[in-house]
Amino acid sequence: MKIIEVKDYNEMSLKAAEYIIEKVINNPRIKLGLATGGTPVGTYKNLIADHRKNGTSYQHVTTFNLDEYIGLSGDNQNSYRYFMNEQLFNHIDVHESKTFIPSGIVKDMQAECLYYDDLIEKHGGIDLQLLGIGQNGHIGFNEPGTSFRSNTHVVQLAPSTIQANARFFNNIEEVPTKAITMGIASILRSKEILLLVSGESKNDAMFKLLNGELTENFPASALKKHPYVTIIADKAAVADLKLPC
Numbered sequence: 001m002k003i004i005e006v007k008d009y010n011e012m013s014l015k016a017a018e019y020i021i022e023k024v025i026n027n028p029r030i031k032l033g034l035a036t037g038g039t040p041v042g043t044y045k046n047l048i049a050d051h052r053k054n055g056t057s058y059q060h061v062t063t064f065n066l067d068e069y070i071g072l073s074g075d076n077q078n079s080y081r082y083f084m085n086e087q088l089f090n091h092i093d094v095h096e097s098k099t100f101i102p103s104g105i106v107k108d109m110q111a112e113c114l115y116y117d118d119l120i121e122k123h124g125g126i127d128l129q130l131l132g133i134g135q136n137g138h139i140g141f142n143e144p145g146t147s148f149r150s151n152t153h154v155v156q157l158a159p160s161t162i163q164a165n166a167r168f169f170n171n172i173e174e175v176p177t178k179a180i181t182m183g184i185a186s187i188l189r190s191k192e193i194l195l196l197v198s199g200e201s202k203n204d205a206m207f208k209l210l211n212g213e214l215t216e217n218f219p220a221s222a223l224k225k226h227p228y229v230t231i232i233a234d235k236a237a238v239a240d241l242k243l244p245c
Ligand SMILES: O=P(O)(O)OC[C@H]1O[C@](O)(CO)[C@@H](O)[C@@H]1O
Pocket: 035, 036, 037, 038, 039, 040, 067, 131, 132, 133, 134, 135, 138, 139, 140, 141, 165
């Protein structure tokens, strides 16, 4: 794992955007794996600013998001489809038909899970997967205890995740308790992974990621098995941690 330490959230967001832009310029047909949550918002802002200023085009780019809440349709303001439209897709020239997010409202969720992994595979796989990390080490919505062999699946969200994500809802009761997420194996099939980590609240997760063992009790530790992982972490996230040189 390569670790890039930066000053703060803004620098992390800028560096991450530069990283992605370079990949898009080098491969205009790139398949990007995208994430939601607070962490990538600044990165998306920088991608939009660059698109407006320098004209980086996403016309031929295909995107796959990690996860979606069960029960929320795309026009629900708390759905991840809505989030992605608002935070990125509506502001760049990506084709809507090339932006994929698992559906949280179809009747047959098992079929949707199989379909999503299949869809990614049919597109030749994800070239670059952007990730955030939960305080409990979740990646996507893969909570502690998730099998490293998991493909896209339906999950029961951990109380700590519901609590952490309640800030986006009117009250905690509105936070869905289930989600559909790419599994750990689905994520690890990406050719390259870019993990963003910011803030003191992620310090403990960073410590476990760098110093802890490979264990399904800490989902992000699966990233140790991947040959091409870059982490961009800010000072608060790595404070007092010994970083490998
Ligand atoms: O970026 P945040 O809001 O801290 O969330 C961390 C992770 O948890 C999730 O919100 C749950 O999937 C991810 O989207 C995100 O990467």
